[in-house]
Amino acid sequence: VIEAGLIEAARAVERGEVTSEALTRECLDRLESRGRDLNAVITLDREAALETARARDVERAAGRSRGPLHGVPLAHKDLFYRKGRRSTYGSPIRDSFVPDETATVLSRLDAAGAVDLGTLSLSEFAFSPTGYNRHFGHARNPWNDDHVPGGSSSGSAIAVADRMVFAALGTDTGGSIRHPAAACGVTGLKPTVTRVSRHGAGPLSHSLDCIGPIARSAADCARLVSVIAGRDGRDPTSSTLPVPDHEGALDGSLAGLRIAVPHSYYRDGLDREVERLVDDSIEVLKERGAAIVATATPDMDLVNTLGQVVMAVEAAAIHRPWLRDRREDYAEVVRSRIEPGLFISSTRYVEALSLRRAVLCEFLETAFAGADLVHLPALTVPVPTIAETTGPDGAHASRTLAALTHCTRGINYLGLPAVSIPAGFTSNGLPCAFQLVGRPFAEAMLLRAADAYQRDTQWHRTAPGRRGGRQPT
């Protein structure tokens, strides 16, 4: 069962084929061994998790189910608050921070029956697309531990890819769900900006932060997002729109769906090997019935700059007291991304937010151009080594970091939903992925398309150390 996905695990528990306690014990053992080796883990709640699992087994034996995640072990990025448990946010500044309330997303997972095993690693304060963390150690890719796992939700993607948990929550402010999902060969969904409550999650940028699932398949993501999405009175920015049945929409059909493939910006600097795999994924979607249309892109450098301004100012406002009092507890690469926000004028910040509507309209008109979804690469280069992103050649490291975020960061300013989907392996043996981007609140359509793709491919089922080639079903 541990090799199966979240839905299969939930079904096995429901049918009594395996106990929640056995699954929980196996996941905890994997997190303690392999998880520690890869720097994927921060805090495990072993006794509390086993106690919860045993309670779920008693309930099941009595014919009671709490919901669609009954008895399924999960663990999450260490920035979701749970009352009484420390939440580090990947920084020594928060090393002893113990919240007195629980994040809405964790409460919703609890209510659906999930078992929370503990917290997973992340880049310092959720900055860095690689998994770099000076304080807790660089997280490592389960496919090859010389390589970056992506970030900032590094531990979440590592743990899901290496079969330590069935799924994990991450956050995405510039690609922090999609980079690690792509680099580790798993599926990651960044929902529409207001779709999931951020209450009780450590903030990076209030206007851009999104919470979403990382799981092995689009179907697993569908189950999770249905649980965590929806209006929350404790997050007044959360949408009042009803949450559709994401899982029920997975019918395998792409007939009538129009998928746009924008060129120019999204093909700039695209590695040839990555390009071939990304183009292969378009062919699979086409074979499934989707109509593919070529489109253009608006000025994405502008979109990226506006997003950077919003993020820098909002992060600076959050971090200013710590930057003053605990300056040396920041890695320089993190500090240098926050501090410019201290010097951006308030009028420009408001203008950057005020342009958001017009820029979104322009993107919908240009990149979508009447299509339902947009198809993009996830990363423009093969997953780099840790040495390539931290080595003495600063210019090369900067170029590599920019390549990792090239196709993801603009989507956060636009606020659109996007999913990263495994698409094969480059010759260095590391995963490659593509993204689908939807119109606002089109998560169900995104996941339907991703699931249809995964019915024809096996990349998402392949685990580290057990890799084969493309195996159409």
Next chain:
Amino acid sequence: MNADELRRYLNTVHDSDAIPQAALQSYAAQVVAFEETIRLAARRLRPEDEPAAYVALIEELGRKGVDG
């Protein structure tokens, strides 16, 4: 407020004395580039909306469904 007073004020807000000179110069270059980009974009796209208009738009598109 004269220049010295302004600098003292900025330091109470930003604590910029603690930031090394090289980093400050790098930030200044970034901020100038940001300002210029936004200035040009604002001229072209005319941001007459208040920021909340964006949220209203995505809600409206979501309500209309994927064809919105």
